[in-house]
């Protein structure tokens with residue numbers, strides 16, 4: 001199978017400080033790959049670098065587009081990059097407020113990305129927004145309310161709908177369940193698990209929470225000090241961690 005995304009020796013420095021260093025991996029279609037590590041280990045830097053939101057320092061990054069081309073992402077023009085982000089990628093932020101437009105309704109938040117990819121029929125856009133609200137377990141009768149009228153967990157589900165409505169092939173997620181109550185987190189994780197498998201999504205997800213990784217990910221990359229210190233199948237890495245840092249991470253949480 002051809003990888004959807006291939007990174008080789010990716011590095012990013014901030015001045016003299018290491019953001020991430022020498023990261024290589026392949027992400028396959030339909031696969032959920034989790035980047036885990038403690039605060040400051042370089043997870044967000046790596047995710048933002050892969051999603052082309054932060055300039056890459058060095059290395060290579062290739063993507064197999066929906067049209068069957070292999071794109072050299074680091075050589076892509078700005079308009080092509082924006083098109084890719086709009087049509088094939090999604091990015092779910094940790095804080096839903098960063099990923100939603102606060103001045104427009106829930107329905108418009110879901111409908112806008114559809115318009116950005118060419119949808120024009122108001123009735124169809126509203127129907128899609130209604131369906132997506134139900135799909136992320138939001139009360140569709142609240143479609144005209146502003147995001148601020150929704151709870152944190154609901155806002156996160158709204159952000160997920162906004163990202164998935166265009167049926168992206170690759171979704172980046174930065175700590176999507178952080179900052180939520182445990183019960184709200186569990187419901188959101190359940191929803192994410194269902195959506196990723198039914199939509200056959202490829203996902204790169206950052207978390208410091210081993211429980212999230214265990215529930216969602218097929219594979220893990222464990223980061224420490226900007227480097228991947230261990231990678232492999234989720235159960236393998238969590239049940240039989242080889243690197244001392246992974247052993248500490250795993251032993252510091254209760255089994256899920």
Ligand SMILES: Nc1ncnc2c1ncn2[C@@H]1O[C@H](COP(=O)(O)OP(=O)(O)OP(=O)(O)O)[C@@H](O)[C@H]1O
Pocket residue numbers: 014017018019037038039040041042043044045046208
């Ligand atoms: N914009 C920036 N300018 C300078 N240094 C940065 C910047 N962003 C991150 N860093 C540094 O890069 C390193 C990795 O940070 P990063 O935010 O990627 O870690 P993280 O694992 O995502 O942490 P957290 O879980 O707290 O978000 C840290 O040493 C951090 O101080």
